[in-house]
Amino acid sequence: MKPYRLLTDFLAPLINLYLRIRQQRGREDQDRFQERLGIASLPRPAGKLVWCHAASVGEMMSVMTLLQALRARHEEWTILLTTGTVTSAQLIAKRLPEGVLHQYVPVDRWSYVTHFLDHWQPDLALWIESELWPNMLTALKKRNVPAALLNGRMSERSYRRWRFIKNGAEKMLSVFSLGLAQTGTEANRFASLGLKNVSAIGNLKYAATPLPCDENALLKLRTEIGERPVWLMASTHSGEEEIALRVHAKLARKRKNLLTIIVPRHPERGHEIAKIITKTGLSFAQRSKKEEITSATSLYLADTMGELGLFYRLTKTVCLAGSFTWGGHNPIEPVQLGCAVIFGPRMDNFSVMADDILGHRAAQQVDNEEELIEALETHMEHPEESRRLIEAAKPWLKEKQSVLEETLLLLDPFFMTAKKAKA
Template sequence: MLQSLYRGLTTLAGPAVRLYLDRRLAAGKEDSARRGERFGTAARPRPPGRLAWIHAASVGEANSVLVLIDRLLDETPDLTVLMTTGTVTSAELMARRLPERAFHQYVPVDLPAAVDRFLDHWRPDLVLWTESEIWPNLLGAVRARGIPAALVNARMSERSFNRWRCASGLITPLLSTFQVTLAQSEEDADRLRRLGARGVVSVGNLKFSAEPPPADPAALAALRTACAGRPVWLLASTHPGEDELAAAVHEALAPRLPGLLTLLIPPWRARARAAGRQSRRP
């Protein structure tokens, strides 16, 4: 019943979702050239043969499943992999790093029409969902169509567990979409079992198997030279307000750590440009 209510509410929310995406586009968080993908309109034909759909939320999750994609393609010569993510940065990363027979599309927003359009076109033979991103319409449609699915590198924090426990009528059917659930830790596995996940096994964090992202050798050498002999700390994927917090930490530590170098890495290009302008201020 809760999922039917959610489906009805999201059907009515179409105009609000479009406005939300417009605001993300203005902030540099959406790709205007590929906007149709967010509403389930494919940018390319479905390849022939078997297709595995792997979904990862953003850069970290996408990078962690590259090793899994390589293994699947090596062991299944007639398989093609469709990789979906929801951020511009992850799309750019996948454009550079996905192997042959794998390609990227943006995940559709969780509106019933967008979800149906996406699944009608791609007709995946297997769905692999990573970590803990839960989209009720997407997962409900996968379950309704009887597509084999697994939740890989799954995690469930204590905070998320307590929140979902209050909505067990929604989360339990969604987790039942997955015939297999591969958790990052025993704690994650226990929480997922208590929420109704099936076939739960703790196998460790897939991110530990990921290869380091490629880097320009000259730029890497220059960075190492700049950091040589200095204490360094890095704050990655920062959000608004965290840059100021990092600056305060730097000021507090600098008297005790001469030469301290603080590195900030914002997640979006627009914020990176803004942070760069701020760092050049006297």
């Protein structure tokens, strides 16, 4: 991958300019920006260290349970977790297990990567899902750091792109002596690109710890809502708030006291969404402004960070957004918390998971806005329909959770080998 290294060195001024623009727009952490340049803000603890890289929020959430299990299984090891987004860092700050450190992953320039590895000197590297950085992976191989690809994911689009530079992909993937893919199709794609010793054991998201919740906040909201009918539109993207508003308007014709809760995927859009709701004339409360739900409140805009677990516990009927205008979100999170899950036609990013849960009749898919209205109407008129989905989801989820123990068993030899090498 020498051409890539030379290219990133040549483009250094543009890369630095791009980073500064991101910083000005709030997409980089002002206080910890040096970490993106490979300059650590924490000392390296003495002893063995395993580095786990999870690109952003989704990958991070899928790996948290694994990190806790690794700490319990190999308590003498320190774990370094890196992510690349401000949102992931904000969330991890509240959930970091004991013995786990967090840093931002450096941008993939050779000098930044070198600074990072010189400081942290990992004894083992665990790469989560699909973010493959040539300079970093080349540097790991050059330093003979054992590495494994976990929860490997490769879309058809990514596969086609990597096939054009198959020799480069093969060199990059050669750093991994173990590959654990989410599905057989993805395992075959990785194998075709040159990854040795790859197999499919399932998705770590199935074994993820349920999203956390502030119990006092939950009690307060339950008191405010009382016995009112309520439904949740979770993780909305642009254009889906309008869908939720139209659905609310039609459902509220029969249920004057209906409460609709909207949780945007990106809370910083709260002001923009509030303007959209204001135009409808509906009474709403905005959580970021600490406004309470009253009997006159028709909509609750929950534009805060890291509280989705609270709202999944608050409502039992959930429409998983992102599935009307984007590519869907993780259906496991609401299922874990006992929700009846409905999602739209676009679950491209979770197609295998969506097909699986639908095959077990543990969730419901709708093709459009009108079908969503019909589905919600059914769930409100016949609560047993919600209970059916919730009960069907329990054995489906339990069956999948063995992926965590399988992953731990397959990683044990890596820890043992690294321990002997260090000794």
